[in-house]
Amino acid sequence: MFTTLLIDDEPIALGRLKRLLAQFDDLIEVVDEALNGLEGIQKIETLRPNLLFLDIEMPQMTGFEMLSRLSYMPMVVFVTAYDQYAIKAFEENSIDYLLKPVEKERLAKTMDKLRNLRPEQEPTLSQESLRQLIGSMVPKKEMHSISVKSGDKILFVPLSDISFFQAEDKYVLLNTVDNKQYLMNYTITSLEEKLPSNFVRVSRSTIVNSTKIREMERYFTGKYMIVMLDQKQTKIESGSTYQENVKRLMEF
Known part of the structure; x- marks a missing residue:
């Protein structure tokens, strides 16, 4: 039996969803409902359900934003109005989804999938897959430069001049191909969400510009050493949990 929270x-x-789920009372026990992300967080942390049926587009806080703030991650079935192209992201992340308005026949398929799982099983939606999912679903704005402070001036550094970004302690440094460095106010995660797709995160602390890579060589335990095209030919070690991102670099 999956203890279940509905959030919409x-x-x-x-x-409507609650009435449809009542037909599967051998599998689903709806323990509560929430009408927004903040209420959802409070009830998830208190009730710790096995499963969420979660709307994505909600005012003040989207379903994605709500999930990113959780300390406890249940299994998730998204309820969405996204089109078929965007839904590919859900399938690639092994997360089920229901299109609005929810249909009985499609819900039955979700129930069949749940019957093959255990309520106490680890959810497929880890923080890492959530990050990838958000990146897949949220279109990145077209950017040509990024602003940085230099004394009393604001400089606009063209993206084509950037080699990589690297976090050091609480700060992030922008590194250009001619080896200039600028201190930034962004976090490495917010940059990852903001930058176009040729900027790829290869470790917890580093995002590289894939168009500024000179070469890559295999390193220890599945990692790679990435040599950049900047003047110093900076070497960057990839992180062991970012292997999928490194594979993407080989596809550019």
Whole structure:
């Protein structure tokens, strides 16, 4: 039996989903409902359900944002109005989804999938897969430069001049191909979400510009040493948990 929390800002949609789930009372026990992300966080942390049925587009806080703030991660079935192209991201991350309005036949397929899982099983949506999912679903704005402070001036550094970004302690440094460095106010995670797709995170602390890589060589335990095209030919070691991202570099 999966203890289940329903989260949707539309009471009508919540009521419909609850009625449909009542037909699967041998598998699903709806323990509560929430009408927004903040309420959802509070109830998840208190009730610690096995499963969420989660709306994505909610005011103040999206379903993605709500998940990123959790200390406890249940299994998730997204309820979404995204189109078929965007839904590919859900499939690649092994996360189930339901298109609005939820149909009985499609819900039954979700139930069949759940019957092959255990309520206490580790969820497929880890923090890392959540990060990848958000990156897949949220289109990045077109950017040509990024602003940095230099004394009393604001400089606009063209993205084409950037070799890599690297976090050091609480700061992030922008490194250019001519080996200039600028201190930034962004976190490495916020930069990852902001930058276009040719900027790839290869470790917890580093994002590289894939167009500024000279070569890559295999390193220890599945890692790679990435040599950049900057004047110093900086060497960057990839992180063991970022192997999928490193594979992406080989596809550019």
